[in-house]
Amino acid sequence: MLNRFSRLVLMGIALMTVFAAKAQNPAISAIYTPDPAPYVHGDKVYLFVDHDEDDAVYFKMKDWLVFSTEDMVNWTYLGAPVSTETFAWAKQGDRAWAAQAVEHKGKWYWYLCCNTADGKDALCVAVADNPQGPWKDAIGKPLATGFGFIDPTVFIDDDGTPYLFWGNKGFWYGKLNDDMISFADGYKEVPGYTDPKSFGALQSKMDWSIGRNREMTQYEEGPWVTKQNGMYYAVYPAGGVPEYMAYSTAPTVNGPWTFRGRIMNEAENSFTIHGGNITFKGHNYMFYHNGALPNGGGFRRSTAIEEFKFNNDGTIPFIPFTKEGVKPVGKLDPTKRVEAETMASSWGVKLDRKGGKDHYVTSVHNGDWIKLRNVDFGEGNATAVSATIGQLKNAGSIEFFIDKLDGSSFAKIDFGKANETKEGRITGRDKPKGTHDVYILFRGGDEELFDLDWWNCLQY
Template sequence: GNKGLWYGELNDDMISFKDGYKEVPGYHDPAAFGELQSKMNWKIRKEEMMTQYEEGPWVSKRGDTYYIVYPAGGVPEYMAYSTAPSIDGPWTFRGRIMDEAQNSFTIHGGNVNFKGHDYMFYHNGALPNGWGFHRSTAVEEFEFNPDGSIPFIPFTSEGVKPVGTLNPYETVQAETMSSSWGVKLDRLDGTRHYVTSIHNGDWIKVREVDFADEGPEIVSLEMLNFKNPGRVEFYLDELSGKPIATVNVDNSNMMVKGAVTPGVKGKHDLYLLFRGGDEQLFDLDWWVFTAHPNMPLIQTKYTADPAPMVYDGKVFLYTTHDEDYADGFMMKDWLLYTSTDMVNWTDHGAVASLRDFKWYDGDNGAWAECVVERDGKWYMYCPIHGHGIGVLVSDSPYGPFKDPLGKPLIWQKENWDDIDPSVFVDDDGQAYMYWGNPNVYYVKLNRDMISYSGEIHKLDYKIDYYQEGPWFYKHGNHYYLAFASTCCPEGIGYAMSDSPTGPWKSMGHIMDRTWRTRGNHPGIIEYKGQSYIFGLNYDIMHLSTFRHHERRSVSAAPMYYNEDGSIRKVPYWLDNVLEQVEPFNPFARVEAETMAWGYGLKTIETGSDIYVSNIDEGEYLKLKGVDFRKGASRFEASVSNSRGSTAYIEVHLDAVDGPLCGTLKIDPSKGFKTVSCSLKDAKGVHDLYFVFKGEAGRDLFIWDWWKMR
C-alpha cells in the first residue's frame, strides 16, 4: 500500500486471498514503522500524522526473521526497514539504510541473495536527464551485520562486482550490458528485443567476458532495421587503442562478421563502439565470438550441394561449383575432393560438366548431383535445371564420366520439379532414386542403374518443412530422408520410415534454419565409426562481402543418433568441432592442392594436372595434424616461377608466426623445377603452415606438389 499498509494470505492459486486482507499490525505505531510526521493523505486530501512508512513494501525472510524494506519519510524518499519474528508482527522499526535517492522523488527498492551475495535494488534519477519521475534502476551489494541487521548502504558510481563471467562463445543478446551510452532498447512484435537508436560514438559495455585460453577468430553480429552504413568496433577494457575487431555494416546483409586480432585471451571488459555518420545507423540484435570456427572445407573455389560417399577408406566429396563472378546461380560443372582425415582435402578438379551431355547445349544449370558405386562402376546423377535428370557412368570415382543414354533419365516436362536426385542401393540390391522441389518423387532403378521400372511415384502427403535436396539413406533398421527445409533461410530437416518407400514420419530439424545462411543441402555418411552431415553456407563469401550472391561453400559436422534412431540437433556449421580422424603423412608426395585452409589461393587445371595459383605475398596454406614422426630434415617442392622475381615458402609449425623450420627459395624459372631446403625442429604432430613471401602485388609462383624427407 501507499499511505497505508495491508497484508493477506494467498490461496494456493496465488490469485486470491484466503480470508481477505487487513492492515498490518503496528502500521500507526512509531515503534514499528518510525516516528510520526505530517503527510498528505491523497485519499481524503488533507494532512495527517503518519509513520515513516511511505509505500512499496518489500517482504523477505532471513533465518527466523521477517523483513520489510520500504521507501520512507515522504518526498524525497529514503530507504528504511522493519523486522518481526512472525509475518503477523510485532514489527520493529530498524531505521534508515539508504539516503534520499539522487535527483529522484522516490527510491522504491528490494533485496535478494544471489550466488551467496546480498544485493539491494533501488531506483534513482542519476542518469543524464534523469529527475523526478525519470528514474533508473540501480543496485548495490551489502552484507548483513552479524546480528541480522541491515547496514547503511551508500550509493556508489562503480556499481557491483561481477560474481561470474560471460561466455562470448554463446550468442549474447545485444541488450545484455553492464552500462551503455546513447543507445535505447526496443522490441520487435512484442517479443524480440534489440538495441536501437544507435548513433556515431554510442557504446555498450559488457563486464567479465571470458575468452578463455584459446582466443576467438571471428565475431558475428545480427543487425536489424538498417538505416545508414557504419561499423562496430570491439575494444578490451577501455575505449582507446586499437580495436580487436572491426565489423562493417551496410544494407547488403543483416548477418555480418569480422576477423579478431590474434592473441585475445582471458577475462576482459568488452566495449562495442558504434561508428558512422551523423544519422541513426542500424539496430543490433545479438553478437557472438567463435574461437575455432568450423569454416567451410574448401576455400579455393565456391562449392555447393555436397554429395559425399565413402570408398576404399577415403571420403569422396562431389560438389557443384558456383562461379567466382556469380550473382545468381551460375553452375557449369561438378567437382571432386577427397580426404582420409576429414580436415585436409585434395582438389581433383572438375570430373564432369554440362559438355558431357551432348543433348544439352546450354552453359548453365549443373545443379545438385549424387554419385553411387555399383559393381565397380560409378554413376553420377545430374540434374540440369529445366531439362530433367541425366546420368553419367565411369570406371573410376575420379572420372572421366560418360553419358550412356544420350537423353535424360528423368524428365517430367510438365513441371520443373526434377532436381536434386539422391540414389541409394538397399541391402536386398534394389536401388531407389528420390528427388524433387517442392514435391517428393521416387522410382525403383533397374540393376543397370541407368533405367527404372514402373511408374514415377509422387508422395501424396506432405513431409513437414520439406523444400528440396533430399538425401535418402539407411542407418540401422531405419530409412531416412534428410532435406533442405523451408526456404528461405533453409535448415536441414528429416523424416524416418521403416520402409524405403514410406510412409514417412516428419521428425523436425537436424539443423535449425538461421539467417546465418540462406540455403542448405544435406549429404550424410558414416566414416571410420563416426556419422557426418555435410551442407552448405555463405561463410567464405562473407569474408569479403555481405552483399548476397550465390557463392556457396560446403561444410561438414559430426552427427549423432539417439537410441531410438532419431537424430540429435546439430548446431550451425561454424559452431561445431570437426576432429581430425588420423594424422597426415608428409613423407609421401603431397599434391599442393591438398589443404585444410587456403583462403585467397586458387587452383587451376591444365589438362589432367591441378596446381595451386594466385599465390600472393603474406598468404598461407595450412594442413592440420601433420605427423613428422621423429623428425623431417628436408622439404622439397615442384614449383614454376615465371614471374621474374624470387619468392619464398617459409615452413612454420602451429601458426603463421609459429616456429620457423626452414625457408625454400624459389628463383625465376622456365617451367616446373624441384627445389629443396633443410628443416630443423620438425618433430611430432603439428599443424603445418606454408607462408608465402615475395614481391607484393603480383602472383608469386605456381605450385604442383611437395614432400618431406
C-alpha cells in the same frame, strides 16, 4: 618503417588470425562448394559438389567438382571432371546444380541435374571407372524431365537395389535397374509427400509450376536418403526460403514416411541449405552448405561439416553449427608426396579448373597461405622439405611453419624457374617432431608468383 612487402605479409597473417585460427568450417576455402554429396568408399570419403562462380550474383554454375579425404579435415581436390559440356543435349554454361555419385559393381555413376537446350529441368547421369574420370554421358539423353526435376540423390538398399529420389516443390522416386541408368518400372511421387504427418505442417509456398502459392508440406528440395538399423531416413531442406534442415523416417523405402522435425537451423549467410549424412570410421557427419566464406552468400556457398550422434532410439538430434567443424580421424604423413591442393584451409590461393588427375594450387600471391592439420612428423627425422612448382609468373618462395604463422619457419624454398623442384634444409633447432598443424606461407613481390604442385619431407 615497414615496406610494402612486409605490410602485405603481416596483413595476410592478421587475416589468418581473424578468419581461420581454429576454424574448420567451411571445410574447403579455396573454391566455392555448394550442395555437398559425400560418399564413403573404403578408407576414403569422396565429396561431390557443385561450383558457384566467384562473381555470381545469381546461380552461376558451370561444372561439378570432386574432393577426397582420409582424415575428414585435409581435403584433396581431384578436379572438375564434369560440366554441362559433358551432355551435348544440355543447355551449356549454366544450371550445373545439385548432384550425387555412387559406386556400383566397379563403375561410378554421377546423377546430376541441368537444363535441356530448350529450358526444361532434367536429370542426367554420367559414368566413369573412378571418381576422377574421365566421365561420359551414360545414355546420351536426359534420364527424366519435368518441372522441379532437380537435386537427385541415389540410394542403394541392403539387398543391392538402387533407387533415385529427387525434386523441388515435388518429391519423386523410382527403382533403378541394375544398369543404374534406367528405371525398372518408371517413377512416381513419394507416398505422403502432401501429408503433414509425413513431411511437416502445411504452409503456403510459391509453386512456380502453377505460378501461385499453394499449401505444401515442409519439404522443399534436395533429399538425401539413407538407411540405419532397418530404418529409412530422408533428410532435406525444408520450410521454404530461407531453408532449414529437417528429416522424415519410414519402415520401408516406399513409406509410410513420418515427419521428425528440424535438425539444423537456417544456414549462415545463405537462404539454402543442402547436404546429407555419412558414417565414416565410426563417426556420423552431417554435411551442409553456408555462405560464410569471405565474399560468400546465397549464390556463393561452401561446404561445412558437423559431427553428431544418433539418439538411442535412432532419431537424429538437433545439430548446432560450429566454426570449429570436425576433428581429424587420421594423420597426414609428410614423408609421402603431399599434393599442394591438399589442405584443411587456405587464404588467397585458388584451384585449377581441370579434369584429369594432375592438379595444382594457382593464383598464388605474397601473403597467401595453406594450412594442413594433424601432420605427423614422427621422431623428427626429417632433414629437408622438397617442393615442385609448375608455371612461374614471378620469383618467390614458400616457408613452412608449425602450428602458427607468427613464429619462425622451419624450412624455406626459393623459386626462380618454371617446373622447378627444390629443397629447403630443416635446421636442427627447428626440426618438427610429433603431430602438428602446418602452414605454408607464400612470399614474393606484388604480382602473382607461381603454381605449386606438391611437397614432401625428406630424410637423409
